[in-house]
Amino acid sequence: MPRFPDHLLGDGPTNPFPGIRVLERRLGREIPHRLGSNEGLDMPHDALRRHFGDAMVEHVYCYGDAEALGIRQRLADQQGLPLEAMLVDAGADSLIALALRTVATAGCSVVGTSGTYPTFGYFARGQGCRLVEVAYDEGPGRLAPDLEALLGAARRHDARLVYLANPDNPSGHLHDDDAIRQLRAELPDDCWLLLDEAYHDFREDADGPFSREVLPGVIRLRTLSKAHGLAGLRVGYAIAEPETLAMMMKVRIHYAVSTLSQAAAEVVLDHPRESRAHVAAVLERRQRLADHLRGLGAEVLPSATNFIAIRLPDADLAERINRELLEAGRLIARPANPGLGHVLRITAVEDALVPGRLAILEEALASR
């Protein structure tokens, strides 16, 4: 079993505000009169009502359910995930911070891939961790987090945690389930695997048995920002063993997911056909975008996400295309990490397929 910091063991911190929803569940009955939690319950909210309507205002008065039971129940029913193995927080980003706060201490080593989703390194540094980064495994047709290198670094540096985005951002690469199992099995017992599955819903096997597995020593992260279109409302969830989640609950910002966000997530989860249709449309657009750019000679890397990554021959060309597109009001993504300066990432939205939208890129490809 991987380590938790000493200060969380034993009595550790105890969350002072589990909230009224949790109390109601403990008592087994509703508490109709809320006279004690200092919320602004008497606010008429005329302006909000005029702007958003009465239904929205119902959700703004009270602190949210710190256990987000409604969301977890829906995920459990729909995906077969165990209710007690899920923790909801304000997006996968918040969960990265929470996972680090739960398992890492200042000065400990954590390992990631140089150029991958940068929030992990940002939070790790902010917490005083020693960030060890390994290079991508790069070859013809391949740009992938290097599992062997991550493993080697974890062993050499006595790492507390290894971060892996799978599918990866920005490469789009997906390591298969066996590779993930093997990585976990070969990591030192006391090292956590933080498996960021923000793009999980775009996997063709998103509903497969592996998607429901609660893996010892692994904290899996998912989000409603992508396939469910709720990025602005900040809802994500972790899948881990209940003892791990209990530790995370000790250091969690209890009302981080607002009542409104929870209510909206429940509505969206109650209409899974809409999200499934959205995912299907994204995959179809991704294919069209990739075919179009391949047809112009671009190296489009395989992607299991809602974006494509293009590898250009050099970073200067990528920088120029990115800059000129931005000057023309078209924001694509170029990783800030110099190791991936030759990569451009484009999200498979309809706007990217509008004829002429990416003309600057198309012309640059044609003139090579």
Ligand SMILES: Cc1ncc(COP(=O)(O)O)c(C=O)c1O
């Ligand atoms: C790999 C990865 N993890 C996490 C996130 C953040 O997700 P959320 O909106 O749930 O915080 C993103 C968003 O781009 C991402 O690419």
